[in-house]
Amino acid sequence: MFTYDPSQADDNSKIRFAIGDNVANYGALPSKSNIQDEELAALVTREGTWELATAAAFEMLAAAWAREVAVSFDNQSYGRQTPSQRYEKLAADWRARFGENSAHTELQGGTILLGFQQTWPTEYS
Numbered sequence: 001m002f003t004y005d006p007s008q009a010d011d012n013s014k015i016r017f018a019i020g021d022n023v024a025n026y027g028a029l030p031s032k033s034n035i036q037d038e039e040l041a042a043l044v045t046r047e048g049t050w051e052l053a054t055a056a057a058f059e060m061l062a063a064a065w066a067r068e069v070a071v072s073f074d075n076q077s078y079g080r081q082t083p084s085q086r087y088e089k090l091a092a093d094w095r096a097r098f099g100e101n102s103a104h105t106e107l108q109g110g111t112i113l114l115g116f117q118q119t120w121p122t123e124y125s
Contacts, residue, residue, distance in 0.1 A: 002027075002034040011050040012040045018054045019061065019090075028061055030068050035060070051098040058091035 004013055004022045016022045019035075027034030035057060043053035043060075065084035 001037045003037055011044045011053065012037055014050050015040050015043070015054050015057055018094075019057050021057075029064050049098065051094065052100075055091045055094035055098065058087045058094060062087035062091060 002024050004016045004024070006013060006017065006022070013022075016035075019028055021028040021035050024034065026032055029035065039060075040053065040057065043056045044050055047053040047056050062084045065087060068084075
């Protein structure tokens, strides 16, 4: 489903405005379709803020455009890799501006503490 209302301050409308996916049936995806409301809501849930969800939406668009075939005529390149690269840069810019989410942090090893500390007995009776 696609909804966009610039008079509303909901997360989906803010994301759509930022990524330029705000015209029904003329979306930012290579097929000209729009990103679905449910997909944007899932990005907000995963990322935690609409700003980081916007970065994730740019990453999603970069991946979608990267699948498009580049064509070259007479040493002139006409392709869709340029939009992919632009979306990658926009995603990186938004992440640099608004921070990273732990969903994008790689675990290199070690211990994860989940807000509590387990104590182990030193003696057994």
